[in-house]
Amino acid sequence: MKELILILISAALVNNFVLVRFLGLCPFFGVSKKIETAIGMGMAVIFVMVLASIVTWGIWNFVLVPGPSNILQQLFLPEGQSLDLTYLKTVAYILVIASLVQLTEMFLMKNNPSLYQALGVFLPLITTNCAVLGVALINTQDKNYSLAPTLVHAVGAGLGFTLALVLMAGIREKLEDHNVPKALDGFPIAFITAGLMAIAFLGFSGMITD
Amino acid sequence: MSSAANEFTKGIVRENPVFALLLGLCPTLAVTTSLKNGVGMGLAGGAVLICSNIVISLLRKVIPPKIRIPIFIVVIASFVTIIDLLMEAQVPDLHKSLGLFIPLIVVNCIILGRAEAYAYKEGILNSALDGMGMTVGFTWALALIGGIREILGTGNLWGMPWNVALGSIPVLGNILGPIATTFSDILGAIGIQPAILMILPPGAFILMGVLMGWFQHRKLKMEAGL
Secondary structure (H helix, E strand, C coil): CHHHHHHHHHHHHHCCCCCCCCCCHHHHHHCCCCHHHHHHHHHHHHHHHHHHHHHHHHHHHHHHCCCCCCHHHHHHCCCCCCCCCHHHHHHHHHHHHHHHHHHHHHHHHHHCHHHHHHHHHHHHHHCCCHHHHHHHHHHHHHCCCCHHHHHHHHHHHHHHHHHHHHHHHHHHHHHCCCCCCHHHCCHHHHHHHHHHHHHHHHCCCCCCCC | CCHHHHHHHCCCCCCCCCCCCCCCHHHHHHCCCCHHHHHHHHHHHHHHHHHHHHHHHHHCCCCCHHHHHHHHHHHHHHHHHHHHHHHHHHCHHHHHHHHHHCHHHHHCHHHHHHHHHHHCCCCHHHHHHHHHHHHHHHHHHHHHHHHHHHHHHHCEECCEEHHHHHHCCCCHHHHHHHHHHHHHHHHHHHCCCCCHHHHCHHHHHHHHHHHHHHHHHHHHHHHHHC
C-alpha cells in the first residue's frame, strides 16, 4: 500500500509528466487557454491513460515478453523455444492506443452522449499525445510494473498532467488582462511561465528517491 | 529560385518546424541538455522523417483516404523501430541518453504532419527534399538549444570545455580559440559559475521562451520596417 502511494505521488508531483519529464507538451500549450477546456482535456487524458496502460500491460506480459506466460509462444512454438517480440513494442503500442481512442469515441458517442459532448473534441488529439505512449513505455519496458502499480502510475501521471494543465490555464487566463511586451505576447510568455512553474516543481525533487 | 530548391530551403528558416510551426516540442525541450544530444535527436528524427516521407509518397495512390492516418502511423512506427535498433547497436551511449524519446519519435507531430500535409499529395523527389529541409531545420534548432543549454549549464560544449571546443574547429578555431580562452579566464577570475538551472527542466522552457520572443521581436521589426 505504501509503495502504491509513493508511486502515485512520484508520478503526479516529483516526476510530473509535463514539467519534469517533458511529455505531452503539445496539448499543454495548445489547450491551456481556458480552465474549462483544460479540465476536459485532463479528464480525457486520465481516462485514456488508464485504459491504455491496462491494455499495453497485457500485451507486454502475454504477447511480447518471452517466457511461459507468452501466449504466442505456448500456441505456436515447440517446448523449450522462446519467442522475444519486445522490439515490436513501439508499433504494437501506438496501434493499440490509436484504436483504443477510436473505440472509446464510438462507445461514448453511442452510450453516454453527455460525456461525449464534454470529452469528444479532445479524444482525437490524444492519439498523438506522447504522454500516453510515454506512460505505457515507462510502465512496461522501464519499470516492469505488475498490474496494480501500473494502474496507480497511470492515474498519477494523468493527475499530474491535469494539475499542470489547469494551473497553466489559470495563469494564462490572468495574463489576458495584462500588458505583455509585444515581442513576448502569446507563446513566448507561455514558455517562460511554464519555466517558472517548473522551478516550483523542482521543489518536489528529492522528496521521493526511486 | 527553382521550385526544387524551394522545397528544400523552406523547412530551414521560413517554415522551421520548431520555431515557426511549433511542432515536436517534447523532444526539443527534453533531450537538449547538450549539443551532442540535440544533434543526435535531430538526425534520428530526421532519418525517420525522410524515410517515411519517401515511402508514403510512393504509396500515396494506393492508400485509401479514410484509413490513411493508421497507415501513416504504421509506416512511421516501423522506421522508428529500425532507427531504435540501429542506434542501440551503433551508438549505445547516445541511445541511452535519449532513452524514452527515441520510441516517442512515433508521436512526433512533425513527422505525421509532413506525411499528412505534404508527402500524401506530392511526388517522391519533392517529398524527399521536403523531408531533408525539415531535418536540417529540426536539427539546427535542437543544436542551437542544446548548445546554449550546455554552455550556460555546464560550461562545456560537445563534452569538452567550451573554449577548447571552439578552438578545435578547423581554420576558424585558430582565431576563436584564443579569444574564447581569454574570455573564459576572465569569467573564471570574476568567479562566474555555470548555472545548473539551464540543464534542468526549467532552463529548457525559459530558453525556448526567450528564443521565441527574440524571433517574434525580429519579425515585428521587419514588419514595421516594410
